[in-house]
Amino acid sequence: MGKSYDVPYMERTRDYYRAQGYAQDYQWAHHAETPFHRLSKPPSQCRVGVVTTAMPDTPSGRARRQVYSSLSAPIPKSMYTGELSWHKTVTHTDDVGSFLPLEALMVLEDEGGIGSLAPRFHSVPTEYSQRNTREQDAPEILERLREDEVDVALLVPL
Amino acid sequence: MSLVARHLEAHGIATVIVGSAMDIVSHCGVPRYLHSDFPLGNPCGRPYDRSMQLSICSQAIALLRAAQTANAVTRVPYEWSQDNSWRDDYSRVDASNREELARRGAERRRRQAEAKAAGTERAAMIAEG
Incomplete structure:
Protein backbone atom coordinates (compact mmCIF):
# COMPACT_ATOMS: atom_id res chain seq x y z
CA MET A 1 0.00 0.00 0.00
CA GLY A 2 1.31 3.42 -0.89
CA LYS A 3 4.46 4.29 -2.73
CA SER A 4 7.93 3.43 -1.48
CA TYR A 5 10.39 6.34 -1.46
CA ASP A 6 13.28 7.60 0.65
CA VAL A 7 11.73 9.96 3.18
CA PRO A 8 13.03 13.52 2.59
CA TYR A 9 13.97 14.20 6.21
CA MET A 10 15.74 17.50 5.55
CA GLU A 11 12.66 18.90 3.82
CA ARG A 12 10.31 17.55 6.50
CA THR A 13 12.46 18.98 9.28
CA ARG A 14 12.63 22.36 7.56
CA ASP A 15 8.84 22.50 7.21
CA TYR A 16 8.42 21.35 10.80
CA TYR A 17 10.71 24.08 12.13
CA ARG A 18 8.95 26.70 10.02
CA ALA A 19 5.58 25.57 11.36
CA GLN A 20 6.94 26.12 14.87
CA GLY A 21 7.79 29.69 14.04
CA TYR A 22 11.53 29.43 13.51
CA ALA A 23 12.63 32.10 11.03
CA GLN A 24 15.91 30.50 10.00
CA ASP A 25 16.11 27.09 8.35
CA TYR A 26 18.51 24.56 9.83
CA GLN A 27 21.61 24.26 7.66
CA TRP A 28 22.58 20.61 7.27
CA ALA A 29 26.26 19.83 7.05
CA HIS A 30 27.54 19.45 3.51
CA HIS A 31 31.03 18.70 2.19
CA ALA A 32 32.51 18.34 -1.26
CA GLU A 33 35.21 15.92 -0.09
CA THR A 34 34.94 12.91 2.20
CA PRO A 35 37.87 11.39 4.13
CA PHE A 36 38.49 7.69 3.60
CA HIS A 37 40.73 5.27 5.48
CA ARG A 38 41.04 1.92 3.72
CA LEU A 39 40.73 -1.03 6.07
CA SER A 40 44.12 -2.71 6.04
CA LYS A 41 43.21 -6.02 7.67
CA PRO A 42 40.20 -8.33 7.61
CA PRO A 43 37.34 -7.63 10.05
CA SER A 44 38.10 -11.00 11.66
CA GLN A 45 41.26 -9.37 13.05
CA CYS A 46 39.64 -6.06 14.04
CA ARG A 47 38.46 -4.73 17.36
CA VAL A 48 35.11 -3.01 16.81
CA GLY A 49 33.91 0.08 18.72
CA VAL A 50 30.27 1.17 18.79
CA VAL A 51 28.95 4.74 18.96
CA THR A 52 25.25 5.57 19.44
CA THR A 53 23.18 8.74 19.67
CA ALA A 54 21.17 7.17 22.53
CA MET A 55 22.11 8.30 26.03
CA PRO A 56 22.57 5.92 28.99
CA ASP A 57 19.30 5.26 30.81
CA THR A 58 20.64 6.71 34.06
CA PRO A 59 19.77 9.87 36.04
CA SER A 60 22.78 11.57 34.45
CA GLY A 61 22.09 10.30 30.93
CA ARG A 62 18.49 11.47 31.18
CA ALA A 63 19.42 14.86 32.59
CA ARG A 64 22.49 15.84 30.62
CA ARG A 65 23.30 15.43 26.94
CA GLN A 66 27.03 14.79 26.58
CA VAL A 67 29.55 12.09 25.62
CA TYR A 68 29.22 8.99 27.82
CA SER A 69 31.00 5.64 27.87
CA SER A 70 29.22 2.48 29.06
CA LEU A 71 30.22 -1.15 29.40
CA SER A 72 29.31 -3.38 26.44
CA ALA A 73 28.58 -6.28 28.79
CA PRO A 74 26.20 -6.88 30.32
CA ILE A 75 24.20 -5.33 27.49
CA PRO A 76 22.05 -2.50 28.90
CA LYS A 77 18.39 -3.42 29.05
CA SER A 78 17.36 0.07 28.00
CA MET A 79 18.80 3.31 26.66
CA TYR A 80 17.38 6.82 26.96
CA THR A 81 16.05 7.85 23.54
CA GLY A 82 13.28 10.19 24.64
CA GLU A 83 14.86 13.39 23.32
CA LEU A 84 15.88 11.98 19.95
CA SER A 85 13.99 12.49 16.70
CA TRP A 86 12.79 8.99 15.88
CA HIS A 87 9.44 7.91 14.53
CA LYS A 88 7.49 7.65 17.77
CA THR A 89 4.08 7.09 16.21
CA VAL A 90 5.02 3.92 14.30
CA THR A 91 7.76 2.15 16.26
CA HIS A 92 9.53 1.99 19.63
CA THR A 93 13.03 1.66 21.09
CA ASP A 94 12.23 -0.87 23.84
CA ASP A 95 14.57 -3.42 22.24
CA VAL A 96 18.09 -1.98 22.38
CA GLY A 97 19.21 -4.53 19.76
CA SER A 98 17.17 -2.59 17.19
CA PHE A 99 19.55 0.38 17.43
CA LEU A 100 22.57 -0.76 19.47
CA PRO A 101 24.19 -3.84 17.87
CA LEU A 102 26.06 -5.20 20.90
CA GLU A 103 24.42 -8.62 20.93
CA ALA A 104 24.87 -9.04 17.17
CA LEU A 105 28.56 -8.09 17.45
CA MET A 106 29.01 -10.59 20.30
CA VAL A 107 27.59 -13.30 18.03
CA LEU A 108 29.94 -12.21 15.22
CA GLU A 109 32.86 -12.30 17.68
CA ASP A 110 31.92 -15.87 18.70
CA GLU A 111 31.66 -16.87 15.04
CA GLY A 112 34.98 -15.25 14.15
CA GLY A 113 33.44 -12.61 11.89
CA ILE A 114 35.13 -9.85 13.91
CA GLY A 115 38.19 -9.99 16.15
CA SER A 116 36.44 -8.58 19.20
CA LEU A 117 33.86 -6.13 20.46
CA ALA A 118 35.43 -3.28 22.48
CA PRO A 119 34.65 -3.57 26.20
CA ARG A 120 32.76 -0.29 26.20
CA PHE A 121 30.61 1.70 23.79
CA HIS A 122 30.06 5.45 23.57
CA SER A 123 27.12 7.84 23.44
CA VAL A 124 27.34 11.10 21.50
CA PRO A 125 24.57 13.71 21.66
CA THR A 126 22.85 14.88 18.49
CA GLU A 127 23.42 18.59 18.46
CA TYR A 128 21.85 21.61 16.86
CA SER A 129 25.34 23.10 16.94
CA GLN A 130 27.60 21.37 14.39
CA ARG A 131 30.48 23.27 15.96
CA ASN A 132 29.95 21.49 19.29
CA THR A 133 30.04 18.15 17.47
CA ARG A 134 33.11 18.99 15.38
CA GLU A 135 35.19 20.68 18.04
CA GLN A 136 34.17 18.93 21.26
CA ASP A 137 32.29 15.66 20.85
CA ALA A 138 34.00 14.12 17.79
CA PRO A 139 37.53 14.64 19.21
CA GLU A 140 36.33 13.23 22.56
CA ILE A 141 34.92 10.12 20.84
CA LEU A 142 38.18 9.69 18.90
CA GLU A 143 40.19 9.85 22.10
CA ARG A 144 38.01 7.29 23.85
CA LEU A 145 38.07 4.90 20.87
CA ARG A 146 41.87 5.19 20.81
CA GLU A 147 41.95 4.31 24.51
CA ASP A 148 39.83 1.27 23.60
CA GLU A 149 42.37 0.43 20.86
CA VAL A 150 39.65 -0.13 18.25
CA ASP A 151 40.47 -0.64 14.58
CA VAL A 152 37.03 0.21 13.26
CA ALA A 153 33.87 1.95 14.49
CA LEU A 154 30.25 1.10 13.86
CA LEU A 155 28.20 4.28 14.24
CA VAL A 156 24.47 4.08 14.73
CA PRO A 157 22.37 7.26 14.78
CA LEU A 158 18.71 6.79 15.61
CA MET B 1 26.90 11.31 13.66
CA SER B 2 28.08 11.88 10.08
CA LEU B 3 30.48 14.54 11.40
CA VAL B 4 31.84 12.05 13.95
CA ALA B 5 32.39 9.48 11.17
CA ARG B 6 34.33 12.01 9.12
CA HIS B 7 36.49 12.99 12.10
CA LEU B 8 37.33 9.38 13.02
CA GLU B 9 38.09 8.47 9.43
CA ALA B 10 40.40 11.46 9.01
CA HIS B 11 42.31 10.20 12.05
CA GLY B 12 42.76 6.61 10.89
CA ILE B 13 39.72 4.76 12.23
CA ALA B 14 37.60 3.16 9.49
CA THR B 15 33.89 3.74 10.09
CA VAL B 16 30.53 2.53 8.88
CA ILE B 17 27.26 4.28 9.69
CA VAL B 18 24.06 2.22 9.95
CA GLY B 19 21.14 4.58 9.66
CA SER B 20 17.75 5.35 8.17
CA ALA B 21 18.07 8.92 6.84
CA MET B 22 19.53 8.59 3.36
CA ASP B 23 19.20 12.26 2.41
CA ILE B 24 20.90 13.65 5.53
CA VAL B 25 23.85 11.24 5.44
CA SER B 26 24.36 11.60 1.67
CA HIS B 27 24.18 15.38 1.92
CA CYS B 28 26.94 15.41 4.52
CA GLY B 29 29.13 12.83 2.81
CA VAL B 30 30.45 9.89 4.86
CA PRO B 31 33.01 7.15 4.17
CA ARG B 32 30.60 4.16 4.35
CA TYR B 33 26.85 4.07 4.87
CA LEU B 34 24.49 1.12 5.23
CA HIS B 35 20.92 2.29 4.75
CA SER B 36 18.04 0.60 6.56
CA ASP B 37 14.91 1.84 4.86
CA PHE B 38 12.93 1.78 8.10
CA PRO B 39 11.19 4.41 10.23
CA LEU B 40 13.77 6.33 12.31
CA GLY B 41 14.58 4.45 15.52
CA ASN B 42 15.48 0.89 14.50
CA PRO B 43 18.37 1.06 12.00
CA CYS B 44 19.81 -2.26 13.27
CA GLY B 45 16.62 -4.17 12.52
CA ARG B 46 13.04 -4.69 13.60
CA PRO B 47 12.63 -4.84 17.41
CA TYR B 48 13.15 -8.37 18.79
CA ASP B 49 14.04 -9.79 15.35
CA ARG B 50 17.49 -11.15 16.30
CA SER B 51 18.00 -12.82 12.96
CA MET B 52 17.44 -9.59 11.00
CA GLN B 53 19.60 -7.64 13.46
CA LEU B 54 22.49 -10.09 13.04
CA SER B 55 22.14 -9.99 9.27
CA ILE B 56 22.23 -6.16 9.16
CA CYS B 57 25.21 -6.04 11.53
CA SER B 58 27.06 -8.57 9.34
CA GLN B 59 26.33 -6.46 6.28
CA ALA B 60 27.76 -3.38 8.02
CA ILE B 61 30.96 -5.22 8.90
CA ALA B 62 31.25 -6.53 5.34
CA LEU B 63 30.93 -2.98 3.99
CA LEU B 64 33.89 -1.90 6.11
CA ARG B 65 36.09 -4.22 4.10
CA ALA B 66 34.36 -4.03 0.72
CA ALA B 67 34.30 -0.25 0.28
CA GLN B 68 37.13 0.97 -1.92
CA THR B 69 36.32 4.69 -1.96
CA ALA B 70 34.45 7.24 0.14
CA ASN B 71 30.67 7.71 -0.02
CA ALA B 72 30.14 3.94 -0.34
CA VAL B 73 26.42 3.30 0.14
CA THR B 74 24.51 0.03 0.33
CA ARG B 75 20.99 -0.86 1.45
CA VAL B 76 19.73 -3.65 3.67
CA PRO B 77 17.59 -6.20 1.80
CA TYR B 78 14.54 -5.74 4.03
CA GLU B 79 11.42 -3.63 3.93
CA TRP B 80 9.63 -2.38 7.01
CA SER B 81 6.11 -3.10 5.87
CA GLN B 82 4.06 -3.45 2.72
CA ASP B 83 2.14 -0.49 4.04
CA ASN B 84 4.20 2.60 3.19
CA MET B 125 17.39 19.06 17.42
CA ILE B 126 13.62 19.19 17.79
CA ALA B 127 12.53 15.73 18.90
CA GLU B 128 9.35 14.73 17.15
CA GLY B 129 7.94 11.58 15.67
Whole structure:
Protein backbone atom coordinates (compact mmCIF):
# COMPACT_ATOMS: atom_id res chain seq x y z
CA MET A 1 0.00 0.00 0.00
CA GLY A 2 1.31 3.42 -0.89
CA LYS A 3 4.46 4.29 -2.73
CA SER A 4 7.93 3.43 -1.48
CA TYR A 5 10.39 6.34 -1.46
CA ASP A 6 13.28 7.60 0.65
CA VAL A 7 11.73 9.96 3.18
CA PRO A 8 13.03 13.52 2.59
CA TYR A 9 13.97 14.20 6.21
CA MET A 10 15.74 17.50 5.55
CA GLU A 11 12.66 18.90 3.82
CA ARG A 12 10.31 17.55 6.50
CA THR A 13 12.46 18.98 9.28
CA ARG A 14 12.63 22.36 7.56
CA ASP A 15 8.84 22.50 7.21
CA TYR A 16 8.42 21.35 10.80
CA TYR A 17 10.71 24.08 12.13
CA ARG A 18 8.95 26.70 10.02
CA ALA A 19 5.58 25.57 11.36
CA GLN A 20 6.94 26.12 14.87
CA GLY A 21 7.79 29.69 14.04
CA TYR A 22 11.53 29.43 13.51
CA ALA A 23 12.63 32.10 11.03
CA GLN A 24 15.91 30.50 10.00
CA ASP A 25 16.11 27.09 8.35
CA TYR A 26 18.51 24.56 9.83
CA GLN A 27 21.61 24.26 7.66
CA TRP A 28 22.58 20.61 7.27
CA ALA A 29 26.26 19.83 7.05
CA HIS A 30 27.54 19.45 3.51
CA HIS A 31 31.03 18.70 2.19
CA ALA A 32 32.51 18.34 -1.26
CA GLU A 33 35.21 15.92 -0.09
CA THR A 34 34.94 12.91 2.20
CA PRO A 35 37.87 11.39 4.13
CA PHE A 36 38.49 7.69 3.60
CA HIS A 37 40.73 5.27 5.48
CA ARG A 38 41.04 1.92 3.72
CA LEU A 39 40.73 -1.03 6.07
CA SER A 40 44.12 -2.71 6.04
CA LYS A 41 43.21 -6.02 7.67
CA PRO A 42 40.20 -8.33 7.61
CA PRO A 43 37.34 -7.63 10.05
CA SER A 44 38.10 -11.00 11.66
CA GLN A 45 41.26 -9.37 13.05
CA CYS A 46 39.64 -6.06 14.04
CA ARG A 47 38.46 -4.73 17.36
CA VAL A 48 35.11 -3.01 16.81
CA GLY A 49 33.91 0.08 18.72
CA VAL A 50 30.27 1.17 18.79
CA VAL A 51 28.95 4.74 18.96
CA THR A 52 25.25 5.57 19.44
CA THR A 53 23.18 8.74 19.67
CA ALA A 54 21.17 7.17 22.53
CA MET A 55 22.11 8.30 26.03
CA PRO A 56 22.57 5.92 28.99
CA ASP A 57 19.30 5.26 30.81
CA THR A 58 20.64 6.71 34.06
CA PRO A 59 19.77 9.87 36.04
CA SER A 60 22.78 11.57 34.45
CA GLY A 61 22.09 10.30 30.93
CA ARG A 62 18.49 11.47 31.18
CA ALA A 63 19.42 14.86 32.59
CA ARG A 64 22.49 15.84 30.62
CA ARG A 65 23.30 15.43 26.94
CA GLN A 66 27.03 14.79 26.58
CA VAL A 67 29.55 12.09 25.62
CA TYR A 68 29.22 8.99 27.82
CA SER A 69 31.00 5.64 27.87
CA SER A 70 29.22 2.48 29.06
CA LEU A 71 30.22 -1.15 29.40
CA SER A 72 29.31 -3.38 26.44
CA ALA A 73 28.58 -6.28 28.79
CA PRO A 74 26.20 -6.88 30.32
CA ILE A 75 24.20 -5.33 27.49
CA PRO A 76 22.05 -2.50 28.90
CA LYS A 77 18.39 -3.42 29.05
CA SER A 78 17.36 0.07 28.00
CA MET A 79 18.80 3.31 26.66
CA TYR A 80 17.38 6.82 26.96
CA THR A 81 16.05 7.85 23.54
CA GLY A 82 13.28 10.19 24.64
CA GLU A 83 14.86 13.39 23.32
CA LEU A 84 15.88 11.98 19.95
CA SER A 85 13.99 12.49 16.70
CA TRP A 86 12.79 8.99 15.88
CA HIS A 87 9.44 7.91 14.53
CA LYS A 88 7.49 7.65 17.77
CA THR A 89 4.08 7.09 16.21
CA VAL A 90 5.02 3.92 14.30
CA THR A 91 7.76 2.15 16.26
CA HIS A 92 9.53 1.99 19.63
CA THR A 93 13.03 1.66 21.09
CA ASP A 94 12.23 -0.87 23.84
CA ASP A 95 14.57 -3.42 22.24
CA VAL A 96 18.09 -1.98 22.38
CA GLY A 97 19.21 -4.53 19.76
CA SER A 98 17.17 -2.59 17.19
CA PHE A 99 19.55 0.38 17.43
CA LEU A 100 22.57 -0.76 19.47
CA PRO A 101 24.19 -3.84 17.87
CA LEU A 102 26.06 -5.20 20.90
CA GLU A 103 24.42 -8.62 20.93
CA ALA A 104 24.87 -9.04 17.17
CA LEU A 105 28.56 -8.09 17.45
CA MET A 106 29.01 -10.59 20.30
CA VAL A 107 27.59 -13.30 18.03
CA LEU A 108 29.94 -12.21 15.22
CA GLU A 109 32.86 -12.30 17.68
CA ASP A 110 31.92 -15.87 18.70
CA GLU A 111 31.66 -16.87 15.04
CA GLY A 112 34.98 -15.25 14.15
CA GLY A 113 33.44 -12.61 11.89
CA ILE A 114 35.13 -9.85 13.91
CA GLY A 115 38.19 -9.99 16.15
CA SER A 116 36.44 -8.58 19.20
CA LEU A 117 33.86 -6.13 20.46
CA ALA A 118 35.43 -3.28 22.48
CA PRO A 119 34.65 -3.57 26.20
CA ARG A 120 32.76 -0.29 26.20
CA PHE A 121 30.61 1.70 23.79
CA HIS A 122 30.06 5.45 23.57
CA SER A 123 27.12 7.84 23.44
CA VAL A 124 27.34 11.10 21.50
CA PRO A 125 24.57 13.71 21.66
CA THR A 126 22.85 14.88 18.49
CA GLU A 127 23.42 18.59 18.46
CA TYR A 128 21.85 21.61 16.86
CA SER A 129 25.34 23.10 16.94
CA GLN A 130 27.60 21.37 14.39
CA ARG A 131 30.48 23.27 15.96
CA ASN A 132 29.95 21.49 19.29
CA THR A 133 30.04 18.15 17.47
CA ARG A 134 33.11 18.99 15.38
CA GLU A 135 35.19 20.68 18.04
CA GLN A 136 34.17 18.93 21.26
CA ASP A 137 32.29 15.66 20.85
CA ALA A 138 34.00 14.12 17.79
CA PRO A 139 37.53 14.64 19.21
CA GLU A 140 36.33 13.23 22.56
CA ILE A 141 34.92 10.12 20.84
CA LEU A 142 38.18 9.69 18.90
CA GLU A 143 40.19 9.85 22.10
CA ARG A 144 38.01 7.29 23.85
CA LEU A 145 38.07 4.90 20.87
CA ARG A 146 41.87 5.19 20.81
CA GLU A 147 41.95 4.31 24.51
CA ASP A 148 39.83 1.27 23.60
CA GLU A 149 42.37 0.43 20.86
CA VAL A 150 39.65 -0.13 18.25
CA ASP A 151 40.47 -0.64 14.58
CA VAL A 152 37.03 0.21 13.26
CA ALA A 153 33.87 1.95 14.49
CA LEU A 154 30.25 1.10 13.86
CA LEU A 155 28.20 4.28 14.24
CA VAL A 156 24.47 4.08 14.73
CA PRO A 157 22.37 7.26 14.78
CA LEU A 158 18.71 6.79 15.61
CA MET B 1 26.90 11.31 13.66
CA SER B 2 28.08 11.88 10.08
CA LEU B 3 30.48 14.54 11.40
CA VAL B 4 31.84 12.05 13.95
CA ALA B 5 32.39 9.48 11.17
CA ARG B 6 34.33 12.01 9.12
CA HIS B 7 36.49 12.99 12.10
CA LEU B 8 37.33 9.38 13.02
CA GLU B 9 38.09 8.47 9.43
CA ALA B 10 40.40 11.46 9.01
CA HIS B 11 42.31 10.20 12.05
CA GLY B 12 42.76 6.61 10.89
CA ILE B 13 39.72 4.76 12.23
CA ALA B 14 37.60 3.16 9.49
CA THR B 15 33.89 3.74 10.09
CA VAL B 16 30.53 2.53 8.88
CA ILE B 17 27.26 4.28 9.69
CA VAL B 18 24.06 2.22 9.95
CA GLY B 19 21.14 4.58 9.66
CA SER B 20 17.75 5.35 8.17
CA ALA B 21 18.07 8.92 6.84
CA MET B 22 19.53 8.59 3.36
CA ASP B 23 19.20 12.26 2.41
CA ILE B 24 20.90 13.65 5.53
CA VAL B 25 23.85 11.24 5.44
CA SER B 26 24.36 11.60 1.67
CA HIS B 27 24.18 15.38 1.92
CA CYS B 28 26.94 15.41 4.52
CA GLY B 29 29.13 12.83 2.81
CA VAL B 30 30.45 9.89 4.86
CA PRO B 31 33.01 7.15 4.17
CA ARG B 32 30.60 4.16 4.35
CA TYR B 33 26.85 4.07 4.87
CA LEU B 34 24.49 1.12 5.23
CA HIS B 35 20.92 2.29 4.75
CA SER B 36 18.04 0.60 6.56
CA ASP B 37 14.91 1.84 4.86
CA PHE B 38 12.93 1.78 8.10
CA PRO B 39 11.19 4.41 10.23
CA LEU B 40 13.77 6.33 12.31
CA GLY B 41 14.58 4.45 15.52
CA ASN B 42 15.48 0.89 14.50
CA PRO B 43 18.37 1.06 12.00
CA CYS B 44 19.81 -2.26 13.27
CA GLY B 45 16.62 -4.17 12.52
CA ARG B 46 13.04 -4.69 13.60
CA PRO B 47 12.63 -4.84 17.41
CA TYR B 48 13.15 -8.37 18.79
CA ASP B 49 14.04 -9.79 15.35
CA ARG B 50 17.49 -11.15 16.30
CA SER B 51 18.00 -12.82 12.96
CA MET B 52 17.44 -9.59 11.00
CA GLN B 53 19.60 -7.64 13.46
CA LEU B 54 22.49 -10.09 13.04
CA SER B 55 22.14 -9.99 9.27
CA ILE B 56 22.23 -6.16 9.16
CA CYS B 57 25.21 -6.04 11.53
CA SER B 58 27.06 -8.57 9.34
CA GLN B 59 26.33 -6.46 6.28
CA ALA B 60 27.76 -3.38 8.02
CA ILE B 61 30.96 -5.22 8.90
CA ALA B 62 31.25 -6.53 5.34
CA LEU B 63 30.93 -2.98 3.99
CA LEU B 64 33.89 -1.90 6.11
CA ARG B 65 36.09 -4.22 4.10
CA ALA B 66 34.36 -4.03 0.72
CA ALA B 67 34.30 -0.25 0.28
CA GLN B 68 37.13 0.97 -1.92
CA THR B 69 36.32 4.69 -1.96
CA ALA B 70 34.45 7.24 0.14
CA ASN B 71 30.67 7.71 -0.02
CA ALA B 72 30.14 3.94 -0.34
CA VAL B 73 26.42 3.30 0.14
CA THR B 74 24.51 0.03 0.33
CA ARG B 75 20.99 -0.86 1.45
CA VAL B 76 19.73 -3.65 3.67
CA PRO B 77 17.59 -6.20 1.80
CA TYR B 78 14.54 -5.74 4.03
CA GLU B 79 11.42 -3.63 3.93
CA TRP B 80 9.63 -2.38 7.01
CA SER B 81 6.11 -3.10 5.87
CA GLN B 82 4.06 -3.45 2.72
CA ASP B 83 2.14 -0.49 4.04
CA ASN B 84 4.20 2.60 3.19
CA SER B 85 2.01 5.12 5.02
CA TRP B 86 4.73 5.67 7.66
CA ARG B 87 6.76 7.51 5.00
CA ASP B 88 4.09 10.21 4.66
CA ASP B 89 3.50 10.37 8.40
CA TYR B 90 6.85 11.60 9.74
CA SER B 91 6.79 15.23 10.93
CA ARG B 92 3.78 15.93 8.77
CA VAL B 93 2.51 19.51 8.89
CA ASP B 94 -1.12 20.06 7.92
CA ALA B 95 -4.28 21.83 9.04
CA SER B 96 -4.78 19.34 11.87
CA ASN B 97 -1.59 20.30 13.76
CA ARG B 98 -0.53 23.71 12.47
CA GLU B 99 -1.91 25.64 15.44
CA GLU B 100 -0.52 23.18 17.97
CA LEU B 101 2.96 23.34 16.37
CA ALA B 102 3.03 27.14 16.50
CA ARG B 103 2.09 27.02 20.19
CA ARG B 104 4.70 24.35 20.91
CA GLY B 105 7.42 26.36 19.11
CA ALA B 106 6.71 29.43 21.23
CA GLU B 107 6.81 27.31 24.40
CA ARG B 108 10.10 25.70 23.35
CA ARG B 109 11.75 29.06 22.67
CA ARG B 110 10.65 30.25 26.10
CA ARG B 111 12.22 27.17 27.77
CA GLN B 112 15.41 27.53 25.73
CA ALA B 113 15.78 31.17 26.72
CA GLU B 114 15.46 30.15 30.37
CA ALA B 115 18.01 27.35 29.98
CA LYS B 116 20.41 29.65 28.18
CA ALA B 117 20.11 32.23 30.94
CA ALA B 118 20.96 29.48 33.43
CA GLY B 119 23.84 28.35 31.20
CA THR B 120 22.97 24.67 31.53
CA GLU B 121 21.60 23.40 28.26
CA ARG B 122 23.05 22.38 24.90
CA ALA B 123 20.34 22.66 22.27
CA ALA B 124 19.09 19.43 20.75
CA MET B 125 17.39 19.06 17.42
CA ILE B 126 13.62 19.19 17.79
CA ALA B 127 12.53 15.73 18.90
CA GLU B 128 9.35 14.73 17.15
CA GLY B 129 7.94 11.58 15.67
